[in-house]
Amino acid sequence: MRQGSCSEEGCFTLLKLFEHVLESDPLIDEVGFIHPSQFNMLDEEAGSSSVYQNEHQPNNETSRKFWNQDHKLGISTDILVQLCKDAKHVFLLAFEEYKRHGNACNESQIENFSCSPGTPEIEVMRHSQAVLLLSSDFGTAWNARKLILSKKDQLSAFTEELRLAGLILSNSPKSESTWSHRRWIIKMISQRFSTPQVIITKESELVESIGERSKMNYRAWYHRCWLVSYMAIEQVIQELNKSKRWAGLHVADSSCFHYRRRLMLKILESLYVKGGNAYDKSEARKIWKEELDWNKELVERYVGREALWLHRRFLSLNWIIYFACNDSDVSPEPGESIIMNEEIAIFIDNEIHLLESSMIVPDTKFEDFQAQALHAGVYMLWLTKKMPELWRMVEEKLGTEKVKCVLSTIAQERPSLLHHLVNV
Amino acid sequence: MGQLVADKHVRYILMAEKKKESFESVVMDHLRMNGAYWGLTTLDLLDKLGCVSEDEVVSWLMTCQHESGGFAGNTGHDPHILYTLSAVQILALFDKINILDIGKVSSYVAKLQNEDGSFSGDMWGEIDTRFSYIAICCLSILKCLDKINVEKAVEYIVSCKNLDGGFGCTPGAESHAGQIFCCVGALAITGSLHHVDKDLLGWWLCERQLKGGGLNGRPEKLADVCYSWWVLSSLIMIDRVHWIDKAKLVKFILDCQDLENGGISDRPDDAVDIFHTYFGVAGLSLLEYPGVKVIDPAYALPVDVVNRIIFTK
Numbered sequence: 001m002r003q004g005s006c007s008e009e010g011c012f013t014l015l016k017l018f019e020h021v022l023e024s025d026p027l028i029d030e031v032g033f034i035h036p037s038q039f040n041m042l043d044e045e046a047g048s049s050s051v052y053q054n055e056h057q058p059n060n061e062t063s064r065k066f067w068n069q070d071h072k073l074g075i076s077t078d079i080l081v082q083l084c085k086d087a088k089h090v091f092l093l094a095f096e097e098y099k100r101h102g103n104a105c106n107e108s109q110i111e112n113f114s115c116s117p118g119t120p121e122i123e124v125m126r127h128s129q130a131v132l133l134l135s136s137d138f139g140t141a142w143n144a145r146k147l148i149l150s151k152k153d154q155l156s157a158f159t160e161e162l163r164l165a166g167l168i169l170s171n172s173p174k175s176e177s178t179w180s181h182r183r184w185i186i187k188m189i190s191q192r193f194s195t196p197q198v199i200i201t202k203e204s205e206l207v208e209s210i211g212e213r214s215k216m217n218y219r220a221w222y223h224r225c226w227l228v229s230y231m232a233i234e235q236v237i238q239e240l241n242k243s244k245r246w247a248g249l250h251v252a253d254s255s256c257f258h259y260r261r262r263l264m265l266k267i268l269e270s271l272y273v274k275g276g277n278a279y280d281k282s283e284a285r286k287i288w289k290e291e292l293d294w295n296k297e298l299v300e301r302y303v304g305r306e307a308l309w310l311h312r313r314f315l316s317l318n319w320i321i322y323f324a325c326n327d328s329d330v331s332p333e334p335g336e337s338i339i340m341n342e343e344i345a346i347f348i349d350n351e352i353h354l355l356e357s358s359m360i361v362p363d364t365k366f367e368d369f370q371a372q373a374l375h376a377g378v379y380m381l382w383l384t385k386k387m388p389e390l391w392r393m394v395e396e397k398l399g400t401e402k403v404k405c406v407l408s409t410i411a412q413e414r415p416s417l418l419h420h421l422v423n424v
Numbered sequence: 425m426g427q428l429v430a431d432k433h434v435r436y437i438l439m440a441e442k443k444k445e446s447f448e449s450v451v452m453d454h455l456r457m458n459g460a461y462w463g464l465t466t467l468d469l470l471d472k473l474g475c476v477s478e479d480e481v482v483s484w485l486m487t488c489q490h491e492s493g494g495f496a497g498n499t500g501h502d503p504h505i506l507y508t509l510s511a512v513q514i515l516a517l518f519d520k521i522n523i524l525d526i527g528k529v530s531s532y533v534a535k536l537q538n539e540d541g542s543f544s545g546d547m548w549g550e551i552d553t554r555f556s557y558i559a560i561c562c563l564s565i566l567k568c569l570d571k572i573n574v575e576k577a578v579e580y581i582v583s584c585k586n587l588d589g590g591f592g593c594t595p596g597a598e599s600h601a602g603q604i605f606c607c608v609g610a611l612a613i614t615g616s617l618h619h620v621d622k623d624l625l626g627w628w629l630c631e632r633q634l635k636g637g638g639l640n641g642r643p644e645k646l647a648d649v650c651y652s653w654w655v656l657s658s659l660i661m662i663d664r665v666h667w668i669d670k671a672k673l674v675k676f677i678l679d680c681q682d683l684e685n686g687g688i689s690d691r692p693d694d695a696v697d698i699f700h701t702y703f704g705v706a707g708l709s710l711l712e713y714p715g716v717k718v719i720d721p722a723y724a725l726p727v728d729v730v731n732r733i734i735f736t737k
Contacts, residue, residue, distance in 0.1 A: 080447045088450075092500050135451040139546075140502040146548055180550045187549075216645060222597055254643040258598040265596065306631075306643045314587055382627070416667045417630050420623075 014079060015086045017065065019130055027071045030170045031133055034074040039064045042074060075134075084134040091127035095144045098124045121148055129164060136168050136175035146184060158189050162199075166206060173214035179223045190230070200230050204239060208246055211256065221255035225262045233279055236266050240287070244294075251298055254307035261314050264291065268322060272331040285323050291315055296354065304371030309379050316351065317386055320344055338387050348383075348390060352397045355380050359405060374413050377406040381421060426678045428708060429686060430715060433701055434472045436686030437463045440698050448697075456498040457488060461510035462702035468517050468726050469705050469717045478518050485511055486523075493525070493532035494546070504546045505536055509558040512565055516729055521566070530568035533559050541576030542594075552593040553584050557606035561723060564613050565733055578616045581607045589624030601632060601641035601654040608658045612722040617662065626664030629655050637672025638691065648690045649680050649700045652707025657721035660710060674711050677704045 022028065034042070046069045067074035075083070098120035118126070125148060128141040149157060165182050172178065186203070189195065207224040211217055231239065240263045247256045267287060270279040292315050299308045321332050324343040338344070358376035361369040384391045395403055410418045440463065443449060452459060460481065467473045487499045488511065494503030495511040508529065515521050536544045536559065543555035556577055563569045583595045584607060590599025591607035604625070611617050632639045632655050638647025639655045652673060659665040679692045680700070687696025688704035709719040718727045 077447075081445065081450055084447065084450045088453075096500075135454070137451075138454045139497070139504060140454065140500075143502045143546075143548060183550065184548060216642070218598065218600060218642065222593060225597055226594070228596070252644045255598055262596050310588070310643055317587065378631075385623070385627075414630065414667075416669075417627065420667065 012086060012090065014065070014083050015090060015127075015130060018075075018083060018087075019126055021066050021068055021073065022129065022133075023126075025068060025071060025073075028068070028073045028167060029071050031073045031075070031167055032171050033077050033080060034067065036064055036076050036078050038074070039067055039076070042067050042069075046070070080134065084131075087127060087130040087134055088138070091124070091131045091141055091144075094120060094123040094127050095140070098144070098148075124148060132164075132168055132178075133171070136172035137177045139177050142177050142181045146181070149185075150188070153192070155189065155193050158185050161185050169206075169210055173210045174217055174219050176219050179219045182223065183226060186230075195230050197232075197235060200227050200235070203227055204242075208243070211246070211250075211253070215250070216253050216255055218255060221259055224259050228262050228266055231266070233267070233270050236263050236270075237287075239263055240267075248294075248298065251302045251305050252307055254310065257307055257311040260291070261311070264288070264318075268318065268331075271322075288315065288319055288323060292319060299354070299358075304368035304375065306371070306375060309375035313379060313382050316347075316383060320347065320387070340387075340389055345393070348393055349397065351380065351383070352394060355394075355406070356398065356402070359402065359409075370409075373409050377410050378414070380406070381410065381418075385421065426681065426683065428678060428705075428713060428715065429681055429683055430470050432683070432686030433681075433688070433705065434467060434470055434475065434686070436682075436696070437466055437698065437701065438475060440687075454497045454501055455507070457485070457495060457507040457510045457514075458497065459698055460485070461513050462698050464514055464517055465719075465725065466698075466702045466705045468729070469709050469719060470715075471717060473517060478520075481514065482518060482520055482523070485514060493528035493530075502546065503532070505533060505543065505555050505558050505562075506545060508533060509562045512562050513723075513725055516565055516725055516733060519729075519732060521733070524566075526566050526568065530563055530566050530571050533562050534568070534571040537572050537577065541573060541578070541580035543577070553581055553591060553603055553610075554593065554606045556581055557610040560610045560613050565723070569614070574614050578611065578614055578619065581610055582616075582619045585619075588628050589621050589626075590628050598642070599628065601629070601639070601651050601658070604629070605654040605658050608661050609722045609724075612661045620662055622662040622664060626659060626662055626667055629659050630664065630667035633668045633673070636676055637669060637674075638676040639668075639673065646691060647676065649677055649688055649707065650690065650703040652677055653703040653710070656707055656710045657724075660721045665710075670711050674708065674713060677707050677711075680704060 065076050065079050067076075101120055124144050128144050131138050131141045145161065149161060152158070162182060162185055165178050165185070168175065168178050182203070186195070186199065189199065204224055204227055207220045210220050214220065228236065228239075240260060243256065243259060243263075247253070247260060250256055264287070267279060267284050270277075271281055271284055272278060292312075295308060295312050295315060299305070299312065302308065320338060321336075324347055325332070325338055325341065355376045358372050361373055363369060380394060384394070398406070407418065407422070444453075464473065464476065464481070467475060484499070485495075488496045488501070488507065490496065490503040492503060494505070495508045496503050497507045512521070512524070512529065515524060536546070536555065538544060538551065541556075542551045542553075543559045544551055545555045559572065560569070560574075560577060563571060581591070584591045584593070584597065584603075586592060586599050588599055591604050592598050592600060593603055597603075608617070608620060608625075611619055631643075632641065632651060634640060634647045636647060638649070639651040640647050641651045641654060656665065656668075656673070659668065676692075677688070680689050680694075681687070681704070682689070682696045685696075686701075687698075688701040689696045690700050705716060706719050706724070709716045710721060712718075719725065720727050720730045723730050
């Protein structure tokens with residue numbers, strides 16, 4: 001060891017202590033960085049002292065580095081910089097060594113600073129874990145683990161890795177590399193073993209629990225959308241039912257509604273599979289109708305929510321294309337023109353009612369009502385763009401005065417957009 | 425309205441490279457190549473690239489290249505397509521593309537194309553339309569687009585289009601302004617913008633502007649300076665930039681400056697960082713703010729740099 005600004009032994013004592021904490025409690029399920037002043041508070045909450053001390057130092061305030069109880073681990077923010085630098089340094093050396101010697105038991109370079117010296121493989125796994133708990137997007141550490149894991153043939157090695165990735169997500173819920181690593185593990189499992197539905201179900205639940213703490217988390221919800229390709233139609237329906245409650249409680253989380261859209265599109269796809277396995281269209285129609293009704297309830301209850309109105313654009317347009325218009329067994333072509341029929345007319349009539357009631361702004365002090373009027377107007381205009389003859393219906397039903405009102409609401413917020421649309 | 429404190433931003437960028445003691449900078453050092461691209465491009469947009477030692481940057485950059493031809497985010501790390509584009513862009517800024525073994529770098533990128541036209545980020549196989557953009561942008565700068573199947577690459581990107589006109593990272597993934605920039609940028613470079621429903625996408629993009637003038641990247645999110653780049657560049661490429669209020673956006677970006685110490689943050693009064701400093705200045709460039717060089721919306725490089733590449737054999 002040549003590098004290091006402090007005495008080598010001092011530096012790596014911290015890393016050794018960290019790795020010791022991790023190894024002595026393999027069931028840690030949550031990790032976080034905490035300010036030293038929070039140690040006392042955590043102790044009081046837990047009712048006893050369970051602080052890891054530097055083993056060579058007396059139990060006093062300044063020596064507090066780790067807090068570990070009930071499988072929750074807190075790392076003092078005071079030591080993060082040093083710990084992270086050391087972990088990276090030691091990991092990169094171990095990985096170099098591993099690549100040079102493969103699995104051969106050469107411990108010459110790394111035995112100085114490991115808890116208990118092991119094979120290069122063990123060292124890489126140990127130090128990469130430490131690095132990733134501190135710096136979750138450190139791609140090279142994830143790659144090293146992939147390299148080692150790809151040589152394993154027990155399922156448990158992969159499920160254990162899912163646990164580690166879950167632990168890291170508890171502190172870094174948006175970490176793209178960690179989510180990506182999970183997908184890699186699942187791909188490996190499904191290639192080498194099979195894709196147990198239970199893993200997909202658990203993944204889906206994990207996203208929901210992380211979504212609870214980390215709002216509108218694109219990476220987490222993307223992961224859930226990705227899982228859909230591993231789902232059979234029964235599971236798709238199940239997921240649609242299961243995610244409904246959460247969505248109803250998080251009406252501003254557009255990503256969650258996108259997940260429902262992904263599931264619903266999967267149902268549409270399955271309507272047109274060949275060979276007698278097609279999903280029953282009347283069932284699908286029922287699901288669509290239910291979602292439309294439920295969305296309307298939410299729109300009326302939670303006034304001015306953009307995510308709900310965008311979801312409605314999707315639902316209404318597909319309802320018209322797939323259910324109101326098309327009764328054949330062939331999937332409609334994108335861009336196919338929509339021919340007005342009675343069912344569409346009734347549907348649009350209801351939508352105009354919804355627009356009318358959304359235009360009522362009882363109190364201009366509340367921005368939500370103004371937002372509701374804007375979203376409703378833009379929603380209708382958006383559908384019109386897909387079906388030009390719809391505008392004539394809107395004008396007939398609403399009358400000139402109300403149409404003017406809709407347009408002026410939009411003109412206030414999106415003048416250029418409106419200018420363009422009206423002039424086309 | 426405030427003004428762009430260009431000199432302070434220059435100083436902030438030059439200082440940021442020297443401050444390595446915070447936890448933030450330690451956890452960022454695996455993507456130092458991206459950081460270098462953000463910082464150096466900002467300096468060039470402000471016409472101050474001469475303040476850095478070209479030799480120092482280039483010699484460090486070359487230590488990040490692997491046998492495979494790909495670049496890592498920092499010395500000793502694994503290569504990834506993300507850092508390979510940044511490395512090529514940095515060399516383009518310095519007019520130093522010629523020091524590269526172009527065959528090797530372009531082969532690294534081309535080998536990451538999959539059967540369906542998509543691109544993986546590295547040998548471990550994660551697929552994302554960001555990687556499609558990176559591959560296409562990188563190979564276009566290196567004039568090696570013929571090494572990949574462009575038609576298939578375009579086909580894959582188009583398969584990621586959603587009903588709202590936007591694009592996600594893979595087929596069926598939620599529209600996101602960052603992904604939209606990548607898809608539209610890749611389509612622009614390959615002359616395939618006819619695949620975009622410009623009115624529909626323009627609609628979604630202009631709905632990203634919030635009351636305060638700033639842009640968000642997805643529905644219901646807060647405004648963030650970085651979307652001044654992603655949303656704005658996309659709107660320019662599809663010729664719908666007049667659908668947003670540009671003056672209000674300029675004000676929003678200027679309000680995110682740290683007037684004392686330089687740097688730009690995600691939204692007013694937050695802490696500044698190099699990432700948002702770049703996107704703020706690049707956004708102002710797209711908004712034709714005086715004193716900032718013009719940036720190309722597809723290549724994310726100053727227009728004079730892009731012209732130099734295009735007009736050189």
